[in-house]
Amino acid sequence: MENARLDFVETLSESGFKVLDADEGTQWDDPISQRVQKVLDEKINPGVAGHGGWVELLGRKEDTVYLKLGGGCQGCGMVDVTLKQGIEVMLKEDVPEILHVVDQTDHAGGNNPYYQPSK
Numbered sequence: 001m002e003n004a005r006l007d008f009v010e011t012l013s014e015s016g017f018k019v020l021d022a023d024e025g026t027q028w029d030d031p032i033s034q035r036v037q038k039v040l041d042e043k044i045n046p047g048v049a050g051h052g053g054w055v056e057l058l059g060r061k062e063d064t065v066y067l068k069l070g071g072g073c074q075g076c077g078m079v080d081v082t083l084k085q086g087i088e089v090m091l092k093e094d095v096p097e098i099l100h101v102v103d104q105t106d107h108a109g110g111n112n113p114y115y116q117p118s119k
Contacts, residue, residue, distance in 0.1 A: 032097050033060045039094045044087055048073055051114040055087060064100040065091065075110020077117040079103070 028034045037057050044055050053073030058066040067087070073079055088101040107117075 028057070028060075030060070032095060033057065033065075035095045036060065036065055036091060036098065039091055043090055043094070047086070048082065051076070052112070053114065058104055060098075063098060064102060065098055066102050066104050069103065069105045069107075072112060072114035074105055075107045075113040075117060077113065079105075079107060 028037055040055055040057055048055060048069075048071075051072040053069060053071040053076070055073065056068045056070065058068050060066070067083075069076075069079060069083075073082065076082070083101065083103055091098050091101060
């Protein structure tokens with residue numbers, strides 16, 4: 001259990017603490033993707049977790065990262081603001097090699113958005 005991480009999981013079907021192996025979730029071989037993942041883990045996800053959301057790194061190609069937003073962020077009416085003024089700004093500030101952030105989320109499939117989208 002050395003270097004294990006503790007995460008709180010709260011979904012419609014479950015809630016509670018989950019113990020993660022120190023290497024769990026660290027699937028990136030290249031240093032830039034690892035730095036992006038660190039920003040997501042330490043800065044972005046704790047912030048969006050307050051709205052029941054999370055952000056996942058799907059991949060990186062050159063100066064572009066591809067993200068998936070889930071939980072309360074999926075289908076949220078404020079997702080564009082969160083992405084452009086929050087997530088993208090933090091990633092570009094902490095990982096200057098990243099110039100583009102692409103949201104690959106199926107927002108129409110969101111079941112419980114924090115803010116309802118406008119119609």
